[in-house]
Amino acid sequence: MQSSISNILSSFISDSQEINVKFVSGKKDLNLFITLPQKLYAEYTDYVPALKMEQEALLHPKKNSLFRHCEHQYFIAWVDDKPVGRIAALIDHVAQEYLQTKIGYFGALDCIPDPRIVAALLKAAEDWLSTQDTKTVRGPLTLSSNGESGVMVTGQQEEIMVETPWHPPGLAELIEASGYTQTEDLLSYRLEIKTEQVQNYKIPGNLEIGxxxxxxxxxxxxxxxxxxxxxxxxxxxxxxxxxxxxxxxPLQDYEMKDMLHRMKPIIHTNNYVQINKGGEALAIALVIPNVYELSAGIGSSPSLLGWVKIGWRLLRGRFKSGRVILLGVSNKIRGTVLGSLFPGLAIHELIKREGLPGMNFDWVELGWIRSKDRPMRNLIEDSLVPEPYKVHRLFEKELP
Known part of the structure; x- marks a missing residue:
C-alpha cells in the first residue's frame, strides 16, 4: 500500500511544485479541514474514517468546550488546487497557567507522508505560535492532552479504536526530521477479556476487597x-x-460534563468502576464501547438508511471491543503499597464484569500507558499482556 501512495505522490507533487499553507477561513475551509483525512488516506486499506459528526464535535470551535480556554488557528497545505495536509496550532491558557511556561501545541496533523509537506505544515504552526509569544511547541495533540494524543508509530494494521488517532507509517520520522525531539511514547495494550489467562487474573497479593x-x-x-x-x-x-x-x-468542569454528555447514549453503569476506601473515592476506571463499530461498512457520512442502521446497532448495544479511557489513583495514596494495588483492583473489577450488560466485550484496549510508567507497565505486562500492540509518540521543539 505504501508504494501506491508513493505513486500518487509522484503523479502530482514534484520538487519544482510549490507547497502553499493557508489559513482555514470560513465554513467551506472548516468543512474541508474536518473531512480531509478521509480524502488523504483513502488509499490506505487499514484506515477507517470516523463519523463526520464526531469529528465536528471535536474540531468545530462552536461545538467543543475546549475552545472556551483555547485560541487556535487551523491550516491546510495545498499543491496547486489539491489539499495535501492539515494542522492545528493551539494556545491552551489553562496549560500555560498550570505549567507556568509559554507552551503551545500542534495537533490534527494529517497529511500525505512527504517531508516537504510535513515541514511546511509544522513551520506554519510554529510561525503562528511564535506570534503568541510561545517558547515551546509540543504535539501532536487533538486537541488537548485529554484527547487524542501522539502520532501513531506502530499499530496501523490493528483494528481502529475510539479516541485513538491513526497516521500512516513514517509520519513520526518526518516530524523528528523537522527538528522535533521525542519526549514520550504512549503505549496501548490489547486485553483479550475472554481468555483463560485474563479471566484467572488475581488481585496482586491475592487480596480480597472487604x-x-x-x-x-x-x-x-x-x-x-x-x-x-x-x-x-x-x-x-x-x-x-x-x-x-x-x-x-487539568480537565475543566465544563469539559468533563461535555464528555459525559456525549458518552451518555453508549455507556452503561457496568462501564464505570469507582473504588472507595473508608467512603472516600480513591480510584476510578471507565471503559467505553468502540463507537467505530457503529459505522462499520456505512462510512463517515451516512445516508438516512445508514443512520437507521447506526441507531439499531446502538439500541442493541452489542460491542465487541472497548477502550479504558480513565484509569487513575488518587495522589493521596500514590507511592504507597495501597496505591500500587488500586490499578490492579480496578482492572480486576472490569474483568469480573465480563458478560454483564454493557460489558460483553471480546477485548478491551488499555491505552495511553506512559512508556516511563514502569509500575503500570509491570502490572500489565507481567500478568495480562506481554507487550503493547500500538505506540503513539509525542514531540517537543524549542522556538527561537
Whole structure:
C-alpha cells in the first residue's frame, strides 16, 4: 500500500511544485479541514474514517468546550488546487497557567507522508505560535492532552479504536526530521477479556476487597444518572490522579460534563468502576464501547438508511471491543503499597464484569500507558499482556 501512495505522490507533487499553507477561513475551509483525512488516506486499506459528526464535535470551535480556554488557528497545505495536509496550532491558557511556561501545541496533523509537506505544515504552526509569544511547541495533540494524543508509530494494521488517532507509517520520522525531539511514547495494550489467562487474573497479593488489608475498601455502585451527577467527583479524582505527570493539563468542569454528555447514549453503569476506601473515592476506571463499530461498512457520512442502521446497532448495544479511557489513583495514596494495588483492583473489577450488560466485550484496549510508567507497565505486562500492540509518540521543539 505504501508504494501506491508513493505513486500518487509522484503523479502530482514534484520538487519544482510549490507547497502553499493557508489559513482555514470560513465554513467551506472548516468543512474541508474536518473531512480531509478521509480524502488523504483513502488509499490506505487499514484506515477507517470516523463519523463526520464526531469529528465536528471535536474540531468545530462552536461545538467543543475546549475552545472556551483555547485560541487556535487551523491550516491546510495545498499543491496547486489539491489539499495535501492539515494542522492545528493551539494556545491552551489553562496549560500555560498550570505549567507556568509559554507552551503551545500542534495537533490534527494529517497529511500525505512527504517531508516537504510535513515541514511546511509544522513551520506554519510554529510561525503562528511564535506570534503568541510561545517558547515551546509540543504535539501532536487533538486537541488537548485529554484527547487524542501522539502520532501513531506502530499499530496501523490493528483494528481502529475510539479516541485513538491513526497516521500512516513514517509520519513520526518526518516530524523528528523537522527538528522535533521525542519526549514520550504512549503505549496501548490489547486485553483479550475472554481468555483463560485474563479471566484467572488475581488481585496482586491475592487480596480480597472487604477483607484483611482491604477491609474498608469497597466498590461504589452507581446508576447511569449518578455517573452524570458525579462529574465533579470524576474530574477531581482524574485531575488528582494525573497531577504532575508529563503532558497533563487539568480537565475543566465544563469539559468533563461535555464528555459525559456525549458518552451518555453508549455507556452503561457496568462501564464505570469507582473504588472507595473508608467512603472516600480513591480510584476510578471507565471503559467505553468502540463507537467505530457503529459505522462499520456505512462510512463517515451516512445516508438516512445508514443512520437507521447506526441507531439499531446502538439500541442493541452489542460491542465487541472497548477502550479504558480513565484509569487513575488518587495522589493521596500514590507511592504507597495501597496505591500500587488500586490499578490492579480496578482492572480486576472490569474483568469480573465480563458478560454483564454493557460489558460483553471480546477485548478491551488499555491505552495511553506512559512508556516511563514502569509500575503500570509491570502490572500489565507481567500478568495480562506481554507487550503493547500500538505506540503513539509525542514531540517537543524549542522556538527561537
Amino acid at each position: 477483607a484483611g488489608r482491604l477491609k474498608d475498601v469497597t466498590i461504589e455502585k452507581v446508576s447511569k444518572k449518578q455517573i452524570q451527577q458525579q462529574a465533579e467527583i470524576l474530574r477531581d479524582l482524574y485531575n488528582d490522579a494525573w497531577d504532575a505527570a508529563y503532558n497533563f493539563v
